[in-house]
Amino acid sequence: MAGGGEPRKESIGGSALIEGLMMIGPEYSAMAIRKPNGEVHISREKLPPKSVLTKVPIVRGVIGFAKQIAMSTKSLMESASFMEEGPAEAEAEGKIPAEGADPVEAAGEGTAEGAGPAAPETPATPDRPAKPARQAGGDAVIYVSVAISVILVIGLFFILPNFLAGLIGFDKGTRSGAILYNLTESAIKVAMFLAYLWLASLLKDIKRVWQYHGAEHKAINCHEGGEELTTENVRRHSVRHRRCGTSFMFLVIFVSVLFFSLLPLRGTLFNIVIRVLLAPLVAGVSYEALRFAGRSDGVFSRVISMPGLAFQRLTTKEPDDLQIEVGIAAFNAARSDYAGDVGAAGADGSADTADAADASGAADVVEAADGTASACP
Secondary structure, three states: OOOOOOOOOOOOEEEEEOOEEEEEOOOEEEEEEEOOOOOEEEEEEEOOOOOHHHHOOOHHHHHHHHHHHHHHHHHHHHHHHOOOOOHHHHHHOOOOOOOOOOHHHHHOOOOOOOOOOOOOEOOOOOOOOOOEOOOOOHHHHHHHHHHHHHHHHHHHHHHHHHHHHHOOOOOOOOHHHHHHHHHHHHHHHHHHHHHHHHHHHOOHHHHHHHHHHHHHHHHHHHHHOOOOOOHHHHHOOOOOOOOOHHHHHHHHHHHHHHHHHOOOOOOHHHHHHHHHHHHHHHHHHHHHHHHHHHHOOOHHHHHHHHHHHHHHHHHOOOOOHHHHHHHHHHHHHHOOOOOOOOEEEOOOOOOOOOOHHHHOOOOOOOOOOOOOOOOOO
16 A cells, blocks of 8 residues: 555456456456457446445445455356357467467467457447347346355355254363364365365366466556556566455355354254354455455464465466456456557457556556455455
8 A cells, every 4th residue: 555645556356257357446347358369358337336335344345245246247147258169169279378378479369350250249338348248137147146156155155064063963062062063164164165176176267267367366466566567567476365255265264163153052953044144244254354454464464364375376377478468458447547448459458549558557546445346256
């Protein structure tokens, strides 16, 4: 954070998509997608006005988490609509780099020439460019997808671990027994979370998502380090970040141990219901801890960040230069002072006007007032 009269940097976070990234700034959300023909499609949308509740500690974490899940799901579905060919087919045709290929050589290949017919597009607006038309009821699909995701998370990481821990004969009537019960439940949560990440990492397409995740972190770290966002500068930075959603998941597990260890243990049904009811509170407190860790460099913030940073060894991979270019394009488009065009950009991720360069390194903007942007979901 800038001090001594220097302007503070804008707080921007986001999430990895299919062959692209979504970034959220204080005023705009943006998405950059590497299309199968090699072009980078940039879209930008103004965010709705912030509610007064986004200023309330704990509550703002619950609201921000829910909004980011919805926005990430929507962006994920939109990114999938651009993939007229899957990553494997595009890689076979040289439109995206094969694993281990030279990204500089690959950058010159994916031009718009010879691309297949474009999907029908909706009219563009200044902040919302033309994009493939979505089927009617698309918003309903998003909301249903978010609801199913929340139910699965609660089921897998709250209800199932509690049920499995309940099969072990702890003396729940004593404080030590209650603590052991909650520690066992949390160990099951961590094991399930690690197993999920490990299994996901075995999929080739997911590895590319992890690479875009790394590109997102590199761009954010470069910006927060006060450097101009160029491919060379971004490449030097770490793929890990303290405010990552992976760190948030660990904090949720840690905070749940503290909360539920203080509660009396009853029957299995009571334990499950109380955990579901307290899930928003646990998420809100975890968000405040993550927010503090992202803004502080003290011993406490480093300690609570360590497990999440370790988890990111599974969820982030080194990106190639083409992926870094997409990360820079998405980051710049989410800035309040972005002056570039939206829509199809060149194969190198640059916008169609020279004005885009003016936004790449500027830091003369204020940080998000409520600080809700995280490095990733």
